[in-house]
Amino acid sequence: MGLVSASKVFSGVSEPDLVLWNSMISGYSFCEFWAEGLRLFNRIRENGKQQPDGYTLVGIISGLIDFSQLGIGLGIHGLCLKSGFDCSAYVGSALVSMYSRFKCMNLAYGVFISLCQPDLLAWSALITGYSRYGDHKKALFFYRNLSVDGKKADSILIASILVAAAHLADVRCGSEIHGLGILVFDNMSNRNVVSYNSVISGLGLHGLAVQAFKLFEEMIETGMKPDESTFSSLLCACCHSGLVKDGGKFSGE
DNA sequence: CTAGGGTTAG
DSSP states (O other): OHHHHHHHHHHHOSSOOHHHHHHHHHHHHHTTOHHHHHHHHHHHHHHOSSOOOHHHHHHHHHTOOSGGGHHHHHHHHHHHHSTTSOOOHHHHHHHHHHHHHTTOHHHHHHHHHHOSSOOHHHHHHHHHHHHHHTOHHHHHHHHHHHHHTTOOOOHHHHHHHHHHHHHOOOHHHHHHHHHHHHHHHHTOSSOOHHHHHHHHHHHHHTTOHHHHHHHHHHHHHTTOOOOHHHHHHHHHHHHHHTOHHHHHHHHTO
16 A cells, blocks of 8 residues: 555656665565566666665565575676675675575575675574574574674574574484573573474473473463463473373363 | 564474
């Protein structure tokens, strides 16, 4: 709805400045009209009066959400590498994020290491990408490197870390990784139902049902309202620990 | 004056 109004206003401007172009492109991207954004991008270049800048590129890149748009993304990436465009750190992070969304982790990593000073968002995009790709081990590996780099994960990144830690039930390095998940969780200031659920499911997968129940009780005590995912995780914990009777307690819910 | 990362099970 807002997009329609925006494009009406935009089309009424005879000579939009770069900020206007960029805002419109971001608007299209945000509403998943990447092709419209790309059309504007090409119009800027055809006009020749302005050069797309970092904002323009980030706008386009962030609108590419599906693997089928990989070709477009590669093309934009190529343009970024060419001189004449202002490639800020934002653009690099946006590219890492885009390739992560496409599950092209080799490409994401390639962009990541080319950044001289990757910021928290670039780290976050990479780590989340590995997690989404199913490589939780690598996600946690890079999380460690982030700490080595002297950076501190914020609440957004922690959400991904917890998911990765919860999924990693590898017996050999399980306890270590699980410890990391717990450590992150313990240091969280603002836990919510999702973060509790993530850790409860992680504990369950590691066969630590007793700890999972303990956390569940803590959750209740703090006045948090467990949801279906909480109970699902608790049931899972019972399966992994052979606690059939305890599982029965939750089945009535 | 505009822009980039995230959230639960099997």
